Amino acid sequence: MESRAGNFSERSTKKEAIEFLDSIDQTKESAFWPNVKPKLFYDNLALNLENPMSFYPGRSTNFCAYGALSYLVMEKDPLGYVKFMNDLYDKGEATFNNNHFKPSRAVMNAAGTLQFKGVLDIRHAEQMWFLVLADKFKGYLNFFNKKYQEGNENTFWAATNLSKFDRMVNKMCGVHVEAVGSDLIKPWVKDPYTYLQKRIDSNIVSLYINNRIIHKKNHDKIKFSIPTHFIILRQISKENNLITLRYWDYGGETQMQISAGTLKKIIFGIITIDK
Amino acid sequence: MIRHLLIPLIIYSLLSSCSTKIISTNYYQEKKETVDSIESRYEKLNARKPFAIAFTDKKLTIISIEMISDTLTRIYEFEVNEKRLIDSLVKYSYDTSGINYLIRKMQETKVTWINSVDYYVNDRPQQLIYLSIKPVTIRYLFSPPKYIALGYFRTAQSFDEKGRLLDSRRTKKVRKIKGQVFYKITDRICYTVTDKYR
Numbered sequence: 001m002e003s004r005a006g007n008f009s010e011r012s013t014k015k016e017a018i019e020f021l022d023s024i025d026q027t028k029e030s031a032f033w034p035n036v037k038p039k040l041f042y043d044n045l046a047l048n049l050e051n052p053m054s055f056y057p058g059r060s061t062n063f064c065a066y067g068a069l070s071y072l073v074m075e076k077d078p079l080g081y082v083k084f085m086n087d088l089y090d091k092g093e094a095t096f097n098n099n100h101f102k103p104s105r106a107v108m109n110a111a112g113t114l115q116f117k118g119v120l121d122i123r124h125a126e127q128m129w130f131l132v133l134a135d136k137f138k139g140y141l142n143f144f145n146k147k148y149q150e151g152n153e154n155t156f157w158a159a160t161n162l163s164k165f166d167r168m169v170n171k172m173c174g175v176h177v178e179a180v181g182s183d184l185i186k187p188w189v190k191d192p193y194t195y196l197q198k199r200i201d202s203n204i205v206s207l208y209i210n211n212r213i214i215h216k217k218n219h220d221k222i223k224f225s226i227p228t229h230f231i232i233l234r235q236i237s238k239e240n241n242l243i244t245l246r247y248w249d250y251g252g253e254t255q256m257q258i259s260a261g262t263l264k265k266i267i268f269g270i271i272t273i274d275k
Numbered sequence: 276m277i278r279h280l281l282i283p284l285i286i287y288s289l290l291s292s293c294s295t296k297i298i299s300t301n302y303y304q305e306k307k308e309t310v311d312s313i314e315s316r317y318e319k320l321n322a323r324k325p326f327a328i329a330f331t332d333k334k335l336t337i338i339s340i341e342m343i344s345d346t347l348t349r350i351y352e353f354e355v356n357e358k359r360l361i362d363s364l365v366k367y368s369y370d371t372s373g374i375n376y377l378i379r380k381m382q383e384t385k386v387t388w389i390n391s392v393d394y395y396v397n398d399r400p401q402q403l404i405y406l407s408i409k410p411v412t413i414r415y416l417f418s419p420p421k422y423i424a425l426g427y428f429r430t431a432q433s434f435d436e437k438g439r440l441l442d443s444r445r446t447k448k449v450r451k452i453k454g455q456v457f458y459k460i461t462d463r464i465c466y467t468v469t470d471k472y473r
Contacts, residue, residue: 040398059392060453115442116452121395154454214350217471218420219333219387219409246347256350 012079017049021082032092035112036124041089044125045082048074055126056251058117061153063130064249065160068206068230069168070129071248072273075204076173085125088132099171103132106148114153119251130158137171139164162208162269165230169206169273181208181269183227189270192263193243196236199272205233207247208269214258227268302410302423303460309384313377314404314427317389320373321404327390328378329473335382335409341390342367355382385409387422388473392452396443403428405452407472419470426452431462440465 026042033041047054052074057063073081080096087094093102111128115121134157135148141159148157160168161183170177181187189195199205211229234253235246243263246255258266303310320326325343330336331352338360342349349367353360355378364371381389388407393400404427409420426440433441435449440457442448449456457465 037398116394116450118393119395122398151451215473216329216331216339217473218422219331219472220420252346252348254348254350257352 011077014049014078017078017082018046020079020086021045021049024086028090030089030092033089033108033111033128035109036089036128037112040112040122040124041128042125044123045085047123048125049078049082052078053248053253054251056118056120056123057126057130057249058114058120058153061114061117061120061130062155062158062160063134063153065165065168065230066130066133066158067249068165068232069133069172070126071232072169072173072175072204072206075275076175085129088128097172097174099136101132101136103135104148107131107135110148110150110153117153133168134158137164137168139167160230162227162271165206165208165269166271169271173273176274177271178273179269179271181267183268186264186268187270189267191260192267192270193236193238193260195270196233199270200233200236203275204273206271206273207231207233207267208271209266210268211266213262213266214256225265302408303425303464303466306384306408309380310386310406310408310425313380313384313386313389314406314425316373316377316380317406318391318404318427320370320377321391324367324369325391326369326374327388328374328381329388330381330386335385335387338378342369390473392426401429403452405473407469409472422469422472424452424455424457424467424469424472425460426457426465428463428465432465434459434462434465 021042027038029038030036052071055067055070055074057067077097084094084096088101092108093100095101111131112124114127120126131148131153134153138146139161141156141161141164145152145155145157152158162179162181166177166179169175180189196205207230208227209229209231210225210227212223229249231247231249233245233247237244241260242257243260244255244257246253327341327343329339331339336355337352338355339350339352340360342351342363351363361371361375364374385408386406387409390405392403392405394403395401405424407422407424410423433444435441435447438459440450440459442450455467455469457467459465
C-alpha cells in the first residue's frame with residue numbers, strides 16, 4: 001500500500017525554457033507528425049510555459065493522470081519538457097529524464113486529429129504529449145488494449161491505475177513519491193482532512209478519487225465505488241464541518257465544498273510528492 | 276451447433292427486453308417550445324457569465340451549479356429553495372432572477388443538465404448547448420437509466436442518410452459527442468439516448 005522512490009531537485013527554469021523556444025525555427029513542418037500543425041504546436045508550447053496550469057487533458061478522454069503528471073513536469077523541468085517536445089517533433093523520438101520515447105505510427109498519425117475535446121482540439125503539442133505518455137507507460141488496466149486505434153484516448157488504452165501513476169511520476173520527474181491507498185481499497189487514513197493538511201504546505205499532493213460521487217452522471221443511488229480521476233490538490237480548509245477543496249485538473253482550478261464523510265468516501269489514493 | 280447459437284440468442288433477447296424503455300418516443304416535439312426557450316434563456320445568461328446546472332437527485336430538488344470564471348470553477352450543491360443559492364449567485368454577480376427562473380423551468384420540464392460545450396472547426400472556436408432530459412421510463416432490475424440528450428449548434432450541421440451527425444460536409448466521419456452518436460432533429464439540433472445525463 002505504500003511506495004517510495006528517490007529525491008529530486010528543480011532541473012530548469014521557465015526563463016531558460018522560453019529562451020530555448022525563442023531560439024528555434026517555429027515554422028518547420030515535421031516529417032513524423034503528419035497532422036500536427038507547426039503554429040498550433042509551437043503556440044501550444046509557449047502557452048504551456050507561460051501558464052503551466054493551462055494543460056487541458058480533453059473532454060471525455062482518459063488523459064487526466066497525464067494532465068496531473070504534466071503539472072509536476074512543468075513545476076520541475078520546463079526546459080526539459082520543451083526540448084523533449086521539440087526533439088519528438090523533429091526526430092520522431094526523444095528522451096526525457098532517461099526515459100526514451102519512440103511512439104508508434106498510429107500515435108504519430110493521431111496527434112493533431114483529436115476533435116471535440118474542447119480546447120485540446122487546437123493544442124497540438126498537448127495532443128502529442130498525452131498520446132506519447134499513454135503509448136509508453138502501461139499498467140494492468142491497459143493489458144487488453146495496448147495498441148492505439150482511433151478513439152482509444154477515451155478507452156482503457158489511456159487509463160491509469162495508482163501504481164502506474166506513481167511509477168510515471170517517479171520516472172519522469174525522479175521525485176520522492178509516497179502513496180497510500182489502492183485501486184480498490186481506500187487508504188487506512190482515519191482523518192483524511194488532517195492528513196492532507198499536514199502535507200499540502202511542504203509537498204505536492206495528488207489525489208486519486210471517485211469523481212462520480214461529486215460529479216454525478218446519473219440518478220442511480222447504487223454506484224460502483226471505484227476511483228476514476230487524478231487531481232492535484234492546491235488548498236484545503238475547513239469551516240463548520242464543511243471542507244473546501246481547491247484543486248487543479250482540466251486546465252484550471254476548481255473549488256468545491258464537501259462534508260468530511262464525502263471526502264473520505266471519494267479518496268482512493270493520496271500521492272505525496274516532494275516539492 | 277444450433278444449441279450453441281441458441282444460448283447467446285436467448286441471453287441477448289433477455290437482456291434487450293430488460294433494457295430501459297422510454298415511454299414517449301417523441302419527447303422533444305411534445306416539449307419543443309419549453310425546451311427551446313430553456314436553451315435560448317441559458318445561452319443569453321451563460322454569455323454574460325458562464326455557468327452550468329445539474330439536478331443531482333431523482334426528484335429534481337437538489338442542484339449542482341458550476342460557476343465558471345477564467346481562473347476558477349466553483350461547484351456548489353444546494354437545495355433549490357435554499358437561501359444559500361441566492362446568496363452565492365449574488366456574491367458572484369450572476370443574474371439571480373434569470374437563473375432562478377431557468378431552474379424552475381428546468382425542474383418543470385425535467386431538464387437534468389445544461390451546459391455549454393466548446394469545440395473547434397478549422398481551428399476556430401464554436402459552441403454548442405448541451406442539455407439532458409429525464410423522460411418517463413420503464414426500468415427493469417439492473418437496467419441503466421436513460422436520458423434524452425439534445426445538442427443545439429449555432430450553425431447548420433451535416434448529417435448522413437441515416438440522420439447521424441457528421442464531422443463536416445466533406446467527410447463521412449460520424450461525430451461523437453461524449454462518446455455518443457447524435458441524430459438529426461433539425462439542421463442545427465440533434466439528439467441521442469444515453470445512460471448518463473452529463
